[in-house]
Amino acid sequence: MASRLLARWRGLVLALLGIVSTVWLGATGQLGLYIHPRYYVFTVVMAVIGGVLAVATFALAPAPDEHDEEELPARGRGWWTLGGLLLVAASAVALLALPPSTLSAASAADRDVNSSDAVLAVDAPTLSGADYGAFTVKDWAAVLRSPASAGSIEGQRATVKGFVTPDETDPDNVFYVTRFVVTCCAVDAQPVGVPVYLPGWREDFPVETWVDVEGAFATNPSVVSSEALVIVPSTTETTEQPAEPYVF
Amino acid sequence: MVLREPDVAPRPSTSRPRLLRPGPLVAGLALVAVLVTVRLLAPADEQVIAADAARDAITLAISVLIESLPFVFLGILLAIVVQLWVPERVILRLLPRTPWLRRATVSVLGVVLPVCECGNVPLARGLMVKGLTVGESMTFLAAAPILNPVTIITTYQAFGWEDGILVARIAGGFAIANLLGWVFSRHPSPSELLTTRFQRTCAYEAHSDEHGGRMTRALGLFARETSAMLPALFVGAAIAGLIQVVVSRDLLVTLGSNPLWSVLALMALAFVIAICSNVDAFFILAFGSTFLPGAIVAFLVFGAIIDVKMLSLLRTTFSTRTLAQLTALVALCALALGLGVNLLG
Incomplete structure (x- = not known):
């Protein structure tokens, strides 16, 4: 069950982490810590479009015959789920919890x-x-x-x-x-x-x-x-x- | 990668159409609200992580991610448009039928679909679902980052006609892309080159004509492609960030003036640094005085096709074995090209 949920929402949650982080950096004038100014507009516009699509996708009931799960032996599935959770958690901490920083x-x-x-x-x-x-x-x-x-x-x-x-x-x-x-x-x-x-x-x-x-x-x-x-x-x-x- | 019958009569749908439900939509909005709140309330103190190396690795990973994410979204959007709105005949029927001529045409598609290399992966997946063969998609993936107007202009701005770098990049990229397409088209069972997950996606798509309206199907594709591409992109960015901190730039740069080692060193640098082909010319210009022209050509050709982030993204679609062969082949070609330029120059 957990692996099924994760497989379905992992991509969307990661997308939203990146999008929220990008838009916040753009709104607070800190995108310059990461990218060249010529990309500011493109990056924020694509983030907003991506965000609208990602939220709309939540409203989409999964098709009954959707193939979400990896074809993995039952033994490997636990590790796969754990890895997925760790990726989401680490990305959330890096993108949302830590303060933006310059190179040392x-x-x-x-x-x-x-x-x-x-x-x-x-x-x-x-x-x-x-x-x-x-x-x-x-x-x-x-x-x-x-x-x-x-x-x-x-x-x-x-x-x-x-x-x-x-x-x-x-x-x-x-x-x-x-x-x-x-x-x-x-x-x-x-x-x-x-x-x-x-x-x-x-x-x-x-x-x-x-x-x-x-x-x-x-x-x-x-x-x-x-x-x-x-x-x-x-x-x-x-x-x-x-x-x-x-x-x- | 499925060849479909043209103009099959619409098949009555046997499964229930997808529905739009308000409950999960509210949950999605709530999630966004939570994420925004966390970001706003997080402490603003720079010194949360004391170690320079750890902080730099995170900064670099985020930088790769924020740079690539919009291109991946653009690639996914184009892939959705290609799959749902462009009639088959426009893309596939217009291509010549002779295999080598067809691949040659595919390799200049980047001129009309100029996405960065990370955006090309979802686009190539969309094209394969539409019926492009595995070999042709390889040609597209290898050629499009090099043979596109933005890359050509930035490379020209950086190097002009000096040392034949621009010409070698364009001609070399074209030749390597077509060689790749030819080699992989010789495989007796091309679908074995793909991951089982992607094979299933293709098989499924071929029978999914009638699942609800186009917008619903577009959202379904968006969900599927983000769940395939984004974990790969995040992992690739993390590895790219980490590796920058571990591998010493000085070491690579000191190898610069030897005809053989400089080529290998810059290929290693290209693999590690994982920057977009649109701007890599400016980056390597910084080392222009240190390295021989052949090394720069190898950097510009190899790095545009293969790097840590790209391998992570390509792994969503191609099997590990295929990627190992692909990497070896591209590396050998780039090496030969680089050495050739050094010898002739």
Whole structure:
């Protein structure tokens, strides 16, 4: 009986879990934690359509000759039912009970800050007449990666917001103001960062702290760091994680 | 996969038609209300799960799920439309009769039915119920994610004509899809390639013309397809999330500059990361400087057809043995294609 009920409603319950979660994230402006903004409308519209169909399907009496059950030996059926219940329960906890969350700084370390030169190069902003005030971490990182334009920004002042990750080549004196760049969904998030020279930064700003940094680009005073240009900050302040933590 | 007699006279229904009942509808609405309440009352504290790795695995799994779910719904809707509203002759009669020409035509169906690869699985199931053979459906599943306008445009935006990546992806995808269709069409008893559950679905559908009105039948199909596809999608997303945390990206990326290892490494990455073919070009562009062009082509071709999430979805329809053969064949072809591009380039 239990296995029969589960087989019939498992899919619909899972659908509703995904739908309620999606619509709630959309309504509270948190879809950006998981997917690129270009999918917001499509995702919410399909969720609403799916929701209407799923609820309507509840009203549908099963056809008398419906083949719902898996053709399983009686022995395996108990495990199958248990697995199905666990899947529904785990999905409910993950989608509805846990608070939405961003990727941790630990995954930024695993993915190598600024390893994605090409994606930065493609989107590199033009420097002449640009509004530097509007530059994001991604824009500055792209400028720093391109040998042609990097030289021309020495002395340029910049304000950046992101979380702190260490520069592996000089972890005591240099850190990155880091953001994840998302092209499709959080799975493809790549960390990009702007290096900041601040000896002893760990004491005030532990890894993963969100900071606002203001300062000017200068030749890196650190001799061991592999970064050529860094921001030498005039102010560095801790700040709240912004509502949209990723850049797109 | 059932070949039906054309234009059979409507058969009088022997079983009771489905009824719409208010009781379960109220229960369904109540369930939605409960789910919404739980979501609204859940604590907003980020640190419920302390371990970074566990939290990341959940975040990544949810991200794969929320990204794929709308495409799966779209695929199910298209499959329902194809099954209930499109007359048979429009789809199946318009296809050429010569098998290889027919498969070649099926492989460009993605241009007119552009769903992402996860949406293609329910659509392919619908097409098989309508009478497409197993081999042809394989061709469709392999070709549609690559030979569709969105994928071609994003791949062009990412790579242009550089290193022949775009051309190799399109031509390679087409060739592999048709090879797959041909190989699996040689099977003496193609229905054995399918799961027993899906075989039964096909047999059942062939005799279900007269179960109530179209809307009722559409809802019945929706219930059946969600109960088949969604558990697979949820499990696939969970595995994809977990595996990201376990497998080190650094390791795969360091293998990048060797002509052989870079191809294998990027195929492994494609299998693990399970992102949509529509956007995978942008993703791999991030590694463009690290990997050889052949490796990128192998990533773009292999990943569009096979990955952890897709295997989980395909398992609803094809037997494990079939999927093992399918994976091996696609992997070998993608490897050969990648090595070829590296050697010629």
